[in-house]
Amino acid sequence: MSSLPSDILAAIEDIVQQVGLGRVRAAAAQLGRLYAQGKAPREFTHEMVAAYAAMRLPGTFAAMTSVMQAWKDHVAPQRALRVLDVFAGPATFVLAARAVGLEIAEAVCVERSCAMRQLGEELLRSARIPTRVAWRNEELTEFLERGGPSFDLVVASYGLGEIPAPWRQRELASELWRCAQGHFLCVEPGTPAGSELVQSIRTMLVEQGGTVVVPCPHNGRCAYATAHRGWCHFNVRVGRTHLTRVIDGAEASFEDEKYCFVAASREKVAWRQDGRIVGHPRLSQAGMQLVVCLPNGEVKYVTVPKREKHLYRIARKLRWGDSLPPELHLWLRGECGGE
Ligand SMILES: C[S@@+](CC[C@H](N)C(=O)[O-])C[C@H]1O[C@@H](n2cnc3c(N)ncnc32)[C@H](O)[C@@H]1O
The missing domain is CATH 3.40.50.150 (Vaccinia Virus protein VP39)
Structure with a gap:
């Protein structure tokens, strides 16, 4: 607050x-x-x-x-x-x-x-x-x-x-x-x-x-x-x-x-950007539901399942507006068929 x-x-x-x-x-x-x-x-x-x-x-x-x-x-x-x-x-x-x-x-x-x-x-x-x-x-x-x-x-x-x-x-x-x-x-x-x-x-x-x-x-x-x-x-x-x-x-x-x-x-710096959470993360039976804006320009609705214990723990801490942690970005690339 x-x-x-x-x-x-x-x-x-x-x-x-x-x-x-x-x-x-x-x-x-x-x-x-x-x-x-x-x-x-x-x-x-x-x-x-x-x-x-x-x-x-x-x-x-x-x-x-x-x-x-x-x-x-x-x-x-x-x-x-x-x-x-x-x-x-x-x-x-x-x-x-x-x-x-x-x-x-x-x-x-x-x-x-x-x-x-x-x-x-x-x-x-x-x-x-x-x-x-x-x-x-x-x-x-x-x-x-x-x-x-x-x-x-x-x-x-x-x-x-x-x-x-x-x-x-x-x-x-x-x-x-x-x-x-x-x-x-x-x-x-x-x-x-x-x-x-x-x-x-x-x-x-x-x-x-x-x-x-x-x-x-x-x-x-x-x-x-x-x-x-x-x-x-x-x-x-x-x-x-x-x-x-x-x-x-x-x-x-x-x-x-x-x-x-x-x-x-104006600077041509390659910013490290893994994506951004663009809505309230929500807890559901299936896991943590996130709305993520990705570096390839897509907006995806994803659920990080509870069985992915390490990733789920990371996802639980996320708030609207946070950067997408690199571990979740990597996982998403695998889950969603890459970017
Ligand atoms: C809503 S306040 C925002 C103040 C501050 N940036 C903030 O975020 O709290 C807008 C301010 O811009 C000033 N302002 C509006 N139009 C302006 C103009 N054309 N030139 C200079 N100041 C202006 C107003 O007097 C007011 O103080």
């Missing part, structure tokens, strides 16, 4: 207290209504950013942390990175990078809302995060128009989908890819619309010479989206804090944050 680090949680509690619980509650309800309609506020008030920190940040932080962990496991960067984080919000990426121990030389955070930038500054200060962060408090288009240096990693999380025109979302993604001398990473909500956007960005990245790093173990067409008519997404369970329950009045002790993502690289 994911949760925000205690220093960040304490800072958010302070912020909510300063703004006033009643006002944060009203802003949280307003934000919730907007997000449920697939919209986003044009201008964040201080009440809204406090509500965002208490109600949305635990989920976006959890998704970012899972994504950054997967990315770091595959790329294993050898030096501190220079990162461009657009739609930065309260510096969610920088907070997640600390959580997974990713070394950042400098993060340039582009965020148009003053209130959101101030929240980010406050959280970074309270948590004593030493990362050098340069805020660009402006519209992303203004930032991109000025051109400028390229970055080891460009991150766009929970932002492109908020751009109203779909053609502009794709155009912006392409401009951001141009700013990436190494890697580009995009995260969106785990909805059909979020997945469609991530799929189209993935296609653009491959067409423009990128190699998909995570989550897909291949650069080909997505079988999940085509043959299986599903939307490829992942899930992380997020613990609900006392503060969250006080604000929205719901009693549940956790919620599921569903997300879609893609990361591509």
Whole structure:
């Protein structure tokens, strides 16, 4: 179960207290209504950013942390990175990078809302995060128009989908890819619309010479989206804090944050990829049922039988989003007639 680090949680509690619980509650309800309609506020008030920190940040932080962990496991960067984080919000990426121990030389955070930038500054200060962060408090288009240096990693999380025109979302993604001398990473909500956007960005990245790093173990067409008519997404369970329950009045002790993502690289590295678990592993009478995306581009529904004791033990530990362990990949190649 994911949760925000205690220093960040304490800072958010302070912020909510300063703004006033009643006002944060009203802003949280307003934000919730907007997000449920697939919209986003044009201008964040201080009440809204406090509500965002208490109600949305635990989920976006959890998704970012899972994504950054997967990315770091595959790329294993050898030096501190220079990162461009657009739609930065309260510096969610920088907070997640600390959580997974990713070394950042400098993060340039582009965020148009003053209130959101101030929240980010406050959280970074309270948590004593030493990362050098340069805020660009402006519209992303203004930032991109000025051109400028390229970055080891460009991150766009929970932002492109908020751009109203779909053609502009794709155009912006392409401009951001141009700013990436190494890697580009995009995260969106785990909805059909979020997945469609991530799929189209993935296609653009491959067409423009990128190699998909995570989550897909291949650069080909997505079988999940085509043959299986599903939307490829992942899930992380997020613990609900006392503060969250006080604000929205719901009693549940956790919620599921569903997300879609893609990361591509300009580097022609042969990533070791054995496949990925793309659904909840399920225990049945016959064994562990897995949905696996394979390096040959296929999505397979497989059951690891109980009689395969060693493999079954490995399969029991797998979670949605995990890489397929090499032993299981080898076994699958034998079972399914190779790739
Ligand atoms: C949903 S929040 C995501 C924040 C953060 N990336 C996260 O994952 O928690 C989107 C942020 O992007 C900012 N934003 C939206 N459109 C923007 C634009 N055109 N230029 C700069 N910032 C923008 C909003 O102000 C908001 O803070």
